[in-house]
């Protein structure tokens with residue numbers, strides 16, 4: 001059994017209320033951990049520690065190369081423990097080991113990427129008239145609240161923690177209350193490498209109390225949030241009190257467009273990968289598949305045939321290709337959407353059931369599911385289901401594909417498959433989304449900005465963009481000939 005405590009001001013402590021929460025393995029429903037269930041008081045203690053640490057300058061005024069050295073050490077230790085951490089991530093989140101191994105490797109690379117960036121030049125000077133000298137410098141924002149969801153528990157944490165610490169901020173991190181296990185390992189590493197007490201704090205607990213306090217507190221200068229769009233809206237409101245800086249990485253209903261001239265087998269393969277990787281619990285999932293009329297029947301038939309052959313099972317079985325959903329509650333939500341799709345008149349082509357055979361009955365497994373004969377105004381086409389449910393839309397030509405692709409409140413990601421390079425670029429340029437792919441789906445890079453248009457968020461994570469989100473810019477104007485202005489005569 002794993003016991004998880006909050007990490008506040010360099011100390012591991014239980015929730016002030018003494019409450020704890022059971023953490024379940026989504027493949028079996030078994031209790032794997034007891035986590036401190038923090039509330040407002042715990043969040044305030046962590047915010048107070050982060051405030052004191054920031055104001056002391058112990059971290060923000062450290063030489064950039066010294067901060068980088070801590071980040072490199074964190075990366076090394078994560079790498080040394082990669083096998084154990086991916087095993088725990090699979091236990092907690094449910095996704096197959098091959099996915100969590102990838103997540104841990106990506107987390108290691110992210111720490112190294114920002115360790116490398118922090119010591120590079122990041123200010124500018126510009127010419128102004130003599131005798132003035134002008135420059136712009138970047139400074140840390142201050143205390144940053146980092147709130148993440150359950151679908152990539154470690155990776156989403158690292159996408160925020162690495163740039164925030166690199167830039168000299170102090171942090172209060174809140175994992176999802178459903179998946180806090182690997183955060184413990186990450187913060188133990190942060191402690192082991194000697195990051196000063198109070199610089200990095202972690203509080204577990206519900207969004208409504210801990211998360212809301214982080215978003216609302218006037219001692220927090222910035223909140224960086226990844227999660228659902230409705231929660232993002234609440235965070236914007238809570239953050240308004242002290243005009244907190246906010247970055248929001250929210251939901252999506254991303255189109256994946258298949259033209260008739262695409263490489264057929266590759267397009268089928270990526271269409272499956274786009275929706276069923278992570279059991280569809282991926283913000284950028286290609287959850288709306290747009291297929292050109294002339295290949296529609298053949299494409300959909302091949303897709304359904306292959307979807308039904310996906311091996312669904314526990315994430316720790318090396319044979320498993322798709323794991324369970326993260327919780328019973330989330331599974332009920334996804335199954336609810338499948339019922340809504342049927343009621344709306346869409347045709348269920350395959351899947352649609354909870355899998356209960358072959359020892360899966362205690363877990364939260366849902367079959368790879370495909371709906372056809374959909375209409376653009378159906379809820380299953382418009383709303384984020386966040387599960388292994390693909391909705392297919394048919395299109396006539398390029399203009400029709402662009403119109404359907406953009407007919408959404410979201411704007412996170414999009415894919416286009418065609419062997420006509422000019423057409424691919426024409427379409428991508430017209431699509432209102434922040435993350436796009438041509439003839440592939442899902443590759444992400446630490447170097448590239450991650451985030452969305454429209455209701456998919458505000459700001460960008462990763463890359464130089466993600467680093468800048470954790471900085472303020474200050475202009476400094478220096479007078480090189482100091483004498484009175486003479487503006488007033490007396």
Ligand code: NAD
Pocket residue numbers: 147148149150151152156174175176177205206207208210211212215226227228229231232234235249250251252282283284384386412450451456457
């Ligand atoms: P969620 O919004 O329910 O929760 C995310 C986090 O916010 C959790 O830690 C939760 O405790 C906290 N929270 C909840 N209510 C809060 C409040 N009122 N104030 C402050 N914090 C609060 O999301 P989820 O169900 O954990 O994750 C799924 C969602 O995350 C999906 O919509 C998905 O698209 C999105 N997501 C987006 C990205 C991206 O990069 N755009 C990446 C991963 C997941």
